[in-house]
Amino acid sequence: xxxxxxxxxxxxxxxxxxxxxxxxxxxxxxxxxxxxxxxxxxxxxxxxxxxxxxxxxxxxxxxxxxxxxxxxxxxxxxxxxxxxxxxxxxxxxxxxxxxxxxxxxxxxxxxxxxxxxxxxxxxxxxxxxxxxxxxxxxxxxxxxxxxxxxxxxxxxxxxxxxxxxxxxxxxxxxxxxxxxxxxxxxxxxxxxxxxxxxxxxxxxxxxxxxxxxxxxxxxxxxxxxxxxxxxxxxxxxxxxxxxxxxxxxxxxxxxxxxxxxxxxxxxxxxxxxxxxxxxxxxxxxxxxxxxxxxxxxxxxxxxxxxxxxxxxxxxxxxxxxxxxxxxxxxxxxxxxxxxxxxxxxxxxxxxxxxxxxxxxxxxxxxxxxxxxxxxxxxxxxxxxxxxx
Amino acid sequence: xxxxxxxxxxxxxxxxxxxxxxxxxxxxxxxxxxxxxxxxxxxxxxxxxxxxxxxxxxxxxxxxxxxxxxxxxxxxxxxxxxxxxxxxxxxxxxxxxxxxxxxxxxxxxxxxxxxxxxxxxxxxxxxxxxxxxxxxxxxxxxxxxxxxxxxxxxxxxxxxxxxxxxxxxxxxxxxxxxxxxxxxxxxxxxxxxxxxxxxxxxxxxxxxxxxxxxxxxxxxxxxxxxxxxxxxxxxxxxxxxxxxxxxxxxxxxxxxxxxxxxxxxxxxxxxxxxxxxxxxxxxxxxxxxxxxxxxxxxxxxxxxxxxxxxxxxxxxxxxxxxxxxxxxxxxxxxxxxxxxxxxxxxxxxxxxxxxxxxxxxxxxxxxxxxxxxxxxxxxxxxxxxxxx
Numbered sequence: 001x002x003x004x005x006x007x008x009x010x011x012x013x014x015x016x017x018x019x020x021x022x023x024x025x026x027x028x029x030x031x032x033x034x035x036x037x038x039x040x041x042x043x044x045x046x047x048x049x050x051x052x053x054x055x056x057x058x059x060x061x062x063x064x065x066x067x068x069x070x071x072x073x074x075x076x077x078x079x080x081x082x083x084x085x086x087x088x089x090x091x092x093x094x095x096x097x098x099x100x101x102x103x104x105x106x107x108x109x110x111x112x113x114x115x116x117x118x119x120x121x122x123x124x125x126x127x128x129x130x131x132x133x134x135x136x137x138x139x140x141x142x143x144x145x146x147x148x149x150x151x152x153x154x155x156x157x158x159x160x161x162x163x164x165x166x167x168x169x170x171x172x173x174x175x176x177x178x179x180x181x182x183x184x185x186x187x188x189x190x191x192x193x194x195x196x197x198x199x200x201x202x203x204x205x206x207x208x209x210x211x212x213x214x215x216x217x218x219x220x221x222x223x224x225x226x227x228x229x230x231x232x233x234x235x236x237x238x239x240x241x242x243x244x245x246x247x248x249x250x251x252x253x254x255x256x257x258x259x260x261x262x263x264x265x266x267x268x269x270x271x272x273x274x275x276x277x278x279x280x281x282x283x284x285x286x287x288x289x290x291x292x293x294x295x296x297x298x299x300x301x302x303x304x305x306x307x308x309x310x311x312x313x314x315x316x317x318x319x320x321x322x323x324x325x326x327x328x329x330x331x332x333x334x335x336x337x338x339x340x341x342x343x344x345x346x347x348x349x350x351x352x353x354x355x356x357x358x359x360x361x362x363x364x365x366x367x368x369x370x371x372x373x374x375x376x377x378x379x380x381x382x383x384x385x386x387x388x
Numbered sequence: 389x390x391x392x393x394x395x396x397x398x399x400x401x402x403x404x405x406x407x408x409x410x411x412x413x414x415x416x417x418x419x420x421x422x423x424x425x426x427x428x429x430x431x432x433x434x435x436x437x438x439x440x441x442x443x444x445x446x447x448x449x450x451x452x453x454x455x456x457x458x459x460x461x462x463x464x465x466x467x468x469x470x471x472x473x474x475x476x477x478x479x480x481x482x483x484x485x486x487x488x489x490x491x492x493x494x495x496x497x498x499x500x501x502x503x504x505x506x507x508x509x510x511x512x513x514x515x516x517x518x519x520x521x522x523x524x525x526x527x528x529x530x531x532x533x534x535x536x537x538x539x540x541x542x543x544x545x546x547x548x549x550x551x552x553x554x555x556x557x558x559x560x561x562x563x564x565x566x567x568x569x570x571x572x573x574x575x576x577x578x579x580x581x582x583x584x585x586x587x588x589x590x591x592x593x594x595x596x597x598x599x600x601x602x603x604x605x606x607x608x609x610x611x612x613x614x615x616x617x618x619x620x621x622x623x624x625x626x627x628x629x630x631x632x633x634x635x636x637x638x639x640x641x642x643x644x645x646x647x648x649x650x651x652x653x654x655x656x657x658x659x660x661x662x663x664x665x666x667x668x669x670x671x672x673x674x675x676x677x678x679x680x681x682x683x684x685x686x687x688x689x690x691x692x693x694x695x696x697x698x699x700x701x702x703x704x705x706x707x708x709x710x711x712x713x714x715x716x717x718x719x720x721x722x723x724x725x726x727x728x729x730x731x732x733x734x735x736x737x738x739x740x741x742x743x744x745x746x747x748x749x750x751x752x753x754x755x756x757x758x759x760x761x762x763x764x765x766x767x768x769x770x771x772x773x774x775x776x
Contacts (some may be wrong), residue, residue: 006637013554018772041776053775066772072551074775078555080589149573155493162459166401167466171680266661266675281628287654288679296551298769299688381686384406384454387441388427388463
């Protein structure tokens with residue numbers, strides 16, 4: 001009987017998650033001629049509901065075009081299956097005689113795989129392939145999707161800094177990131193010199209204090225005549241609460257099914273605008289929410305990111321042959337290598353940005369932070385220096 | 389005595405305003421060997437204060453690198469000179485023996501030139517060279533800066549639509565534009581098919597009604613399972629007030645020196661989120677403010693836009709030789725041609741998006757709208773179609 005591979009995509013889309021899906025599908029077809037490759041629509045929902053696209057039947061050139069397209073072509077889901085839901089997924093996998101299930105996603109997705117594996121016994125290989133713009137997977141040097149998103153953020157902040165050299169003022173750009181600050185830190189990867197923005201970086205890993213924030217901006221304005229700020233959506237107050245929760249009027253707060261406050265860039269933007277209007281009166285200020293813009297822009301897909309994502313998908317088929325596990329991107333001598341790591345190393349855990357990526361006494365990248373980002377996000381543009 | 393050209397940049401920066409500045413500087417040097425080309429820092433402020441960079445001394449390759457850099461390399465200003473300020477500018481121009489003053493900007497900038505010309509008499513040639521992402525200059529088919537900004541917006545909405553095919557919900561992207569909807573309409577230039585977002589477009593030229601907005605979204609959700617919305621910052625209520633003014637609590641409103649309410653994308657985003665939370669309860673919704681991101685992104689500078697901006701700068705020197713006026717980009721047989729038009733045709737006026745660019749009964753582009761945008765913004769990407 002031919003082998004059957006089930007592939008699904010979970011969590012927030014990225015610029016290159018389709019590379020991983022297509023890499024896995026084509027590698028399965030190459031190594032196992034005649035195999036079935038079923039793409040489940042909308043993540044594990046498709047398995048539960050028997051809703052598949054047969055990737056075995058897709059022409060290779062059509063798949064390669066999909067690979068180069070951002071967002072999850074199979075659809076995605078944010079479902080976190082409970083025990084009963086897991087049983088339905090396992091039933092679904094058995095109904096199609098699945099030999100392996102490859103689930104592409106972040107730490108929630110790998111958590112689902114660990115639970116399914118424990119519930120299923122050993123008949124099916126459960127594989128997690130990494131994907132997240134947050135770059136927050138344990139055991140990974142970086143994750144597919146981060147480089148493209150990081151380039152968007154680096155390019156945007158380089159450009160906004162040039163804009164504010166021409167018309168000085170305060171700019172705050174709010175960048176996705178609930179628990180990890182990597183993507184927000186990428187804002188500083190392409191600073192031109194010590195005078196360049198972003199001048200201040202606020203990430204979830206370091207408590208945000210209003211008085212300190214206002215002082216930081218005042219000092220930067222005095223020094224450079226402008227102030228460019230990058231803030232993570234998930235920045236927290238010293239009490240550990242998300243800033244949105246702390247600053248938003250309570251009738252506006254929304255909670256998800258898990259009781260987590262819904263992080264809205266808009267609420268944070270509004271709160272930040274309020275702080276600037278109160279404490280920095282009369283200064284020209286602008287707050288923008290990048291939101292979904294960096295995570296899958298068709299105009300900014302990084303080639304290294306795309307290639308690594310494709311190779312991670314191919315390697316997932318090797319991990320399936322080895323009985324399952326999580327595909328990890330690790331660093332060795334400056335090169336990215338793929339390794340198999342246990343699902344439980346990644347499942348449900350968050351890799352925070354190391355504290356030493358920021359300067360101890362300033363909200364700016366440290367040498368370590370620059371070094372890490374320069375390896376992943378080498379500067380792509382060398383603009384001429386303005387005359388002001 | 390050698391000729392002296394003064395060049396300045398006004399208003400919001402764009403991706404290609406430096407092309408125009410460098411085009412003018414190099415053309416002046418080519419046509420008038422030995423001439424002086426003075427770049428005024430921060431617009432007319434630099435003339436008032438005698439603050440110049442000598443562009444005659446800059447090596448050509450350095451200037452060409454500046455040309456390829458977004459934002460205004462000389463600095464810019466939003467000053468609207470009154471009679472006394474104008475007198476100081478004229479004094480400044482006379483102090484450097486200016487033969488021509490080329491001011492690159494939008495309708496406010498051309499307005500300044502018209503006032504200066506009337507006050508100066510005929511000794512100096514006053515030239516306006518066009519620039520604005522708003523695309524709202526009378527007598528112009530389109531304006532330098534619009535194509536690059538439009539591509540950013542088109543690419544972003546194409547990408548966000550792919551994102552929401554994978555994880556359905558409501559998305560509102562708020563795009564700059566106080567009086568003209570061209571840039572917001574560009575969101576639909578790269579729709580893949582009738583099913584694609586943005587599904588709804590709201591521009592300043594058509595009154596925004598909350599009930600209609602909510603109905604539009606409900607109908608789109610029923611039809612497509614997702615709803616992608618593009619809104620201009622300057623959308624107005626049926627009473628003619630800006631929506632920000634209508635919807636924002638009054639202690640939060642800010643006014644500029646002219647008594648205009650300060651348009652903040654964040655305030656509008658907050659108001660829109662509020663509408664969605666109240667009238668479309670339980671739907672996944674996200675609102676982002678694009679803000680300054682489209683107007684000068686170093687990663688998305690369109691080559692046609694860059695070339696046209698450079699040629700507009702060169703042509704400004706010809707217009708100076710003819711005694712002054714405004715450079716206009718006009719269309720002739722599908723090609724862009726440069727013409728001289730009177731300053732007063734452009735000065736202080738707004739070209740609105742024609743009403744027939746939208747369908748009469750739907751907030752979507754009409755054939756006319758698509759036709760216009762397709763000429764300026766041919767689709768750059770052909771993504772694979774998702775499986776969902």
